[in-house]
Amino acid sequence: MKPFVLLATRAEEQPADEEYALFLRYTGLSADQLIRVRLEAGPMPALDLDELSGIFVGGGPFNASDPPEDKSAVQHRVEAEFARLLNEVVARDFPFLGACYGVGTVGTHLGATIDRAHSEPISVVPVTLTAAGRADPLLAAMPRTFSAFVGHKEAISALPSPAVLLASSPLCPVQMFRVGANVYATQFHPELDVDGITTRIHAYADHGYFGADELELTLAAVRRAAVSAPSLILQAFVERYTR
Incomplete structure (x- = not known):
């Protein structure tokens, strides 16, 4: 397989x-089937989409909505690399699934409004599929409402028309969307x-996701509901995309 x-x-x-x-476990892929590229450690290598089955993006510390002067040189580089990659990914409708930072990368590419109006503390929230989400083949096995882990300082407030809204939560209107048939972000x-x-x-306790005295409350918040879906x-x- 590719x-x-x-x-x-x-x-x-x-x-x-x-x-x-975790990506290996839940995708069922082996290490030679899921190649990890650590962008914070060096430039994105040239990716030949013809030789890949698909692309995943993990979460991370970067916020697309931060002022340019507050962004590190590494963040500016990574954002430029994603901009070039997404030009090709979206044009070719290539299989892509961005988790958390996928909203910042794909959202920026689309010109979505990304701000801090709909941030969510680290917790478990109910996510509900839209009618389009219930009809989407990638979400066929998902219940209409399911529990999910969140924790983000920014989110999409306004989704441009080329994108299709697939899921929302009470505090965050855009929990998942699709562009074309094969480009997804959660x-x-x-x-x-x-x-x-x-x-x-524990690793990001001093990164502003919660107060200095809220560690135990945050740990309790992620245990208040089972998350499996x-x-x-x-x-x-x-x-769907292995080839």
Whole structure:
């Protein structure tokens, strides 16, 4: 088979390695079938889409809505690399699934309004499929409403017309959307389990996602409901696009 690629941006070793392990587990792919590229460590290599089955994007520390002067040189590089890649991905309608940072990358490419009006604290939220989501082949196995892990400082407030809204949550109107037939982005994390998000809570405790005295409350918030359905999206993506 032609491999998939995971484009990652986490600099912290433990959450970065766990993210890759979670994608391997829930996609069912082996390490030679899911190639990890750590963009925070170096430039994006040339990707020949004809030699790939699809592309995944993990979450990360970058916010598309940050002022340019607040962005590091690495973030500016990564954003430019994603802009070039998405020009080709969207034009070819190539299989792409961006988790969390996928909203920032694909949303920016579309000219979506990305701001902090619909941020969500690290927690478990109910995500509900739209009519288009219920009809989407990638989401055929998903219940109409399911629990998912979230935690993001920015989100899409206004989705341009080329995109199709697939799912929403009470505080965040755009939890998942599609461009064309094969380019997807989620605001929630389909790759996470409770152990994985616990690692991230500890790793990013001083990154402004919650207050200094809210660690235990945040840990409790991600345990208040069972989360299992979102990983079905990763499995479905691999089943649909492997070639």
